[in-house]
Amino acid sequence: MTDMKKSPTEQERVGVYVCHCGSNIAGTIDVDEVAKFAEKNPNVVVSRNYEFMCSSTGQELIENDIKEQGLSRIVVASCSPHMHEKTFREATERGGLNPFLYEMANIREHGSWATNDKEAATIKAKALVNGAIERVVHHAPLEKIPVSINPNTLIVGGGIAGITAALELAEAGHHVYLVERDGTIGGHMAQIDKTFPTLDCSACILTPKMVDVGQNDNITLLTYSEVESVEGYIGNFNITVRKKARCVIEDLCTSCGDCEEKCPQKVVDNDYGAGISTRKAIYRSFPQAVPGYPVLDKENCTYFQTGKCKICEQVCPTHAIDYEQKDEMLNFDVGNIILATGYDLFDARKIPQYGYGRLPNVFSSMEFERMVNASGPTSGHIVLRDGVTHPKSVAIVHCVGSRDQNYNEYCSKVCCMYSLKFAHLVHEHLPGAEVYNFYIDMRTPGKGYEEFYHRLLKEGTHFVRGRVAEITDADRNPGEENKLIVQAENTLLGQQQRTPVDMVILSAGIQARHDAEEVSKLFKMGCDYDGFFNERHPKLAPVATMTDGIFIAGACQGPKDIPDTVAQGGAAASQVAKLISQGTVMMEPVRASIREDECSGCRICNTLCPYNAIEYDEEKDVSRVITALCQGCGTCVAACPSSVIDGAHFTNTQVFAELKGILWDVQEEITAKQEAI
Amino acid sequence: MTDTLTSRPPTLIDKIIAETPGKASNLYACLQCGTCSGSCPSGPDMDHSPRTIFAMIDSGLEDQVLMSNTPWYCVSCYYCMVRCPQEIPITDIMYTLKRMAIEAGYFREVDQDKAPEFSETFMDLVENNGRSFELGVVMRHHLRYHPLSAVKLATGMGLKMITKGRMDFTPTKIKNLPQLKAILKKAKELGGAA
Amino acid sequence: MKYGYYPGCSMEKNARSYHTSTMAVAKPLGIEFIEVDDWNCCGATEYIAINKIPAYALVSRNLALAADQNDSENLVAPCSACFLNLKKVDHYLQENTELKEKVDIALDAGGLSYEPGTINVQHLLETLSVDIGLDAIKAQVKKPLYNLRVAPYYGCLVPRPATMGSFDDPEHPTSMDKILEVLGATVIDYPLKAQCCGGHMTQISENTALELIRRLLKNAQDSEADMIATLCPMCQLNLDAYQDAVNAHFGTKFKIPIVYFTQLMGLAFDLPENELGFGKEIVSAKPALAKITEQAPKPKRTRERGKKNVGLPMPIMAEEG
Amino acid sequence: MSEQFEPVIVGFLCNWCSYRAADLAGTARIKYAPNLRPIRVMCSGRVDPQFVLQAFRSGADGVLIAGCHPGECHYVNGNIKALRRFALLRKTLEQWGIEQERVQLLWASASEGTILAAAVDRMTEEVRTLGPLRWGEKVLIDEAVLAVGEEV
DSSP: OHHHHTOTTTTSOEEEEEEOTTHHHHTTSOHHHHHHHHHTSTTEEEEEEESOTTSHHHHHHHHHHHHHHOOOEEEEEESOHHHHHHHHHHHHHHTTSOGGGEEEEEOTTTTGGGOSOHHHHHHHHHHHHHHHHHHHTTOOOOOOEEEEOOSOEEEEOOSHHHHHHHHHHHHTTOOEEEEOSSSSSOGGGGTOSEETTTTEEHHHHHHHHHHHHHHOTTEEEEOSEEEEEEEEETTEEEEEEEEOOOSBOTTTOOOOOHHHHHOOOEEEEOSTTTTSEEEESEEOSSTTOSSOSOEEOGGGOHHHHHSOOOHHHHHOTTOOBOTTOOOEEEEEEESEEEEOOOEEEOOGGGOGGGOBTTBTTEEEHHHHHHHHSTTSTTTTOOOOTTSSOOOSEEEEEEEESSSOTTSOOSOOSSHHHHHHHHHHHHHHHOTTOEEEEEESSOOOOSTTHHHHHHHHHHHTOEEEESOEEEEEOOOOSTTOTTSEEEEEEETTTTEEEEEEESEEEEEEOEEEOTTHHHHHHHTTOOBOTTSOBOOSBTTTBSSBOSSTTEEEOGGGSSOOOHHHHHHHHHHHHHHHHHHHHHOEEEEOOOOEEEOGGGOOOOOHHHHHOTTOOEEEETTTTEEEEOTTTOOOOOHHHHHOTTOOEEETTSOHHHHHHHHHHHTHHHHHHHHHHHHHO | OOOOOOOOOOOHHHHHHHTSOSSGGGGGGOOOOOHHHHHOTTGGGSSSOHHHHHHHHHTTOHHHHHHOSTGGGOOOOOHHHHHOTTOOOHHHHHHHHHHHHHHTTOGGGOTTOOHHHHHHHHHHHHHHHSOOOHHHHHHHHHHHHOHHHHHHHHHTHHHHHHHTTOOOSSOOOOTTHHHHHHHHHHHHHTTOBO | OEEEEOOOHHHHTTTHHHHHHHHHHHTTTTOEEEEOTTOOOOOTTTHHHHBHHHHHHHHHHHHHHHHHTOSOSEEEESSHHHHHHHHHHHHHHHHOHHHHHHHHHHHHHTTOOOOTTSSEEEEHHHIIIIIIOHHHHHHHOSSOOTTOEEEEOOOSTTTOOGGGOOSSOSSSOOHHHHHHHHTTOEEOOOTTTTSOOOTTHHHHOHHHHHHHHHHHHHHHHHTTOSEEEESOHHHHHHHHHTHHHHHHHHTOOOOOOEEEHHHHHHHHTTOOHHHHTTTOSSSOSHHHHTTOOSSOOOOOOSOGGGGGOOSSOOOOOOTTO | OOSSOOOOEEEEEETTTHHHHHHHHHHTTOOOOTTEEEEEESOGGGOOHHHHHHHHHTTOSEEEEEEOOTTOBTTBSHHHHHHHHHHHHHHHHHHTTOOGGGEEEEEOOTTOHHHHHHHHHHHHHHHHHHOOOOHHHHGGGGHHHHHHHHHO
């Protein structure tokens, strides 16, 4: 490191802190060796390793060293800056230094967690730490830039999560744009009959909230609409929404329902009706729909398909039908965004051995929810596919598409509980019927959940511990004729068991929305392998995301039951409310600036800037950065032919220094050879 | 590769995994869900359901595992394998268990069980001719181990097969038998059984 | 189109009719099957149970020969067991270097060598349904098998294990169904189409095997099938030759002919009877074949189960299932 | 250290996608070649060709530039600008005898930890087979140029 001694900045007094993160780092990286190595750098005056740098004691180490050892620069080697950069900047500041005189070396996510090779991990850690040291000595004190927060909020998804969040904010006096893809809000909760474990009627507790949303002046409700584009950043997002043409003039429609009643075209309702009920071509998903005006489904409308009919137009007393209606583009600004886009149910057709779609009396869980619902196609009667026969025996199959490498590896969390609920509902509706629950493990964590399981045990449900292998109508033994045979091992007996039943219900798991990937890209945030949106921190920031100003709530973040979903809706709302009441947030001062005296006025940067944040001064023949508009991407910095644009906190000098630093070992070889020559 | 974090001396499960091609290490991840046993066509006739065998393997009950008739009752239908939620190559593991049982000389204890002899009869034929043929195997197998049923066979179904001209008594030999024998001889040196 | 051809031991005698009918239908479809010279037994499901390396070496010799004689990179096996053994060995040799090294040494002892992956192993059904395709087959149909109710039976080893990639669904295959439909036959939705025929269980635990066979026959009879179409000598043998034993053991009266799907193709192609090997089956197919009529049955869903479907709508199925 | 040559690869990762992809790879405990030494930049569009040259001068055997997928750039289209520069840069480097494999451009979104890890593994192997670059030594003659470069 002879050349480092020549470093012009060796007068800087750097403190280096290597974090063990328990065994997360220390288990793979020799933190002691790394700290000792750092000490050798001429700029370093203090080099420590400590078990948990993010702990208050860890932070105090920094603060005290700054005061006592007169440190001028701080380097912490621990986790990702996206995890704790803020923490240590604040510690640096409390110590009396400008927070930007601090640099982080990510030796956990990019180091100890990414390899098992201890030696290699330690070498890499040394490199990253050295890079940070070399970089930080070139840091300059910076001031954060205040950004004002637009008090309006966009909420995407009108399920119980979105509804909760919208009401929380609206009732706190903030304006909300609630965007829902379907014709009505309500989401999955509007489809289901009873909620576990309390068994209160889902619609009864949901619809009042839906009405509140419809009536609250602080909520702009945009149903049958989808977000087209999202521009900007925290506090200042610009949103474009496509309001799809429902062919109904909302101002004229009185929601009388005549059009729906008279429409001659019956369609199987695969959305709200889960495919076992029908609706009309112009329809409201259900009577309590909010808003009350219907949607005209062009694919199935006789007029749109054949050019004849127009019955709805004739019967509409207020002439609210408009076949010419076009999609409408709405544009508005918001300060924050809450995504509550919910989930899709696993498609049981993907498991052929369960016969769903082939065997009529195999039902999906949502089909059963609709069937057992008083407002459903059978007005709440549990019947076979023929629509009349009551089953004498019902098998409920857990873990359909969950806990399975072939489909979804994770546990869907709610299926055990709703399967128990189904069992109860069958007992309640058909007292004589036998009910069998086939499960791998009974998972009932939650208030009153285990008690509900015990209640079902007492109600006489048969619980078979064994994952169902196949469901067939091929009878083999006497007593199986014209039945569905559920074949599984009763693992507690170690015996294969064939259970003949009349009806099978497949408890399908929860999946990310089929288009979750595109949505996450639209909002510039991440999803995990399963397509669920990534929270900022799994424990400590469950509703925040890596993108400031964007929050998530409900099952779009992972399988969740109603209580947890409502809790997250509220949590997201309060996070937004906090930002609104702050009024402004401090933004990273990572901005470009042009040294005008050296600018040649070539204007290359002007056209490159994606935010038109660079203006050209005719008189002086120089370009100038409009700091308020600059987002700090640095494209102009890289492009400037005369290198007179500085990207604060990412200056060429800083990057070059870091580069040299992380290549210390290979550097040594080279310099050795250089000196040889 | 396996993700196991333990560095304990190899136990029964480790040995079995090492001896099985494919993603055998998934066996570590067995959920004991019973999908395999529920799917198994011959499951009801097994001493232990496949799932039970895996539990026994994990508990290191080597003798009981290798003495069990379970692997010998596997019909290689692969239902368990395609349905296993942990993608365990169950059928291949059953083959491994058969080999280990033979090596350990265990299968002989499973008296009602003729499987190993059957496999061996079959193997002899193949090694000496390069070709086999179901009925030859069947007849020889029965003549060798169950003369009585062989007679029944010869007069019953066997007879029909002969009259239908579907049955040979000597298989056709391949031309380059020495080559095959050389290959098999070398292969056996390289770790014959298991 | 040229294909390497691995008949396997059964085709020599027991499943002769499968072999001859395969050769017969190949011609009009423009397939040239070139038999691998001096191939040896694949070891069925037995060999691997005794010896690991020799079992792999045994199969590798065939792959090596096929590669040397390289008439085509495709090697077609009509027997399910042969097909799977060839495909599996080729697959595991690619995956497992240690295994490959040993097998290489063994092959070398016989002056052979094989580079895994050079041969693409296919089952005959894949060749016909994927490579040749339904349209080409349809074009050859001269005498449609109208009103012949056929239960398509796949057995285990063609659809499974899908771990090496399969051309059909491991649980609910349909490729043979489609071929038979093209031939004009009435195809039964046969729930046990991919269940086990008992394999070698007939020799190990006859009762176990007989029960497995009974299920298949019973289910075929329940769905009023005139015959069962197979694609595997072992399946054919167990269902055909053991039918008497099943009847004796369970007091049933099954009389269901078991034929190879290639025989039915030949019939529909109106090829000379003697090439198709009918009459070799123990339960005669004659009475069933007599049911074939000149004119097509009035169109109705082949999926009878669909009929019961009144009342609540059924879930819509994606076409390819 | 093992006998085989362990290449040193410098990675310029954009703050919004690729750096987070690497974070995710770590969080998910995906193991990949420890040969990558990441440097965070706000956007792949910030990567100045000088950075790459400097990396090679300072002894790197390979340079990976990683950013958001086209159309997903946090700064609208910085990654497209990176792409344009990259094409040019690669040509130039080739003329100086630096093989294509040594400088690679990758799109990895915040959710694509696996993709990033796989790419690093692949690149490490490719560069390993190429062997050490030692460009730093090769350009000793250009020391002057080098010095200028560092002033920037």
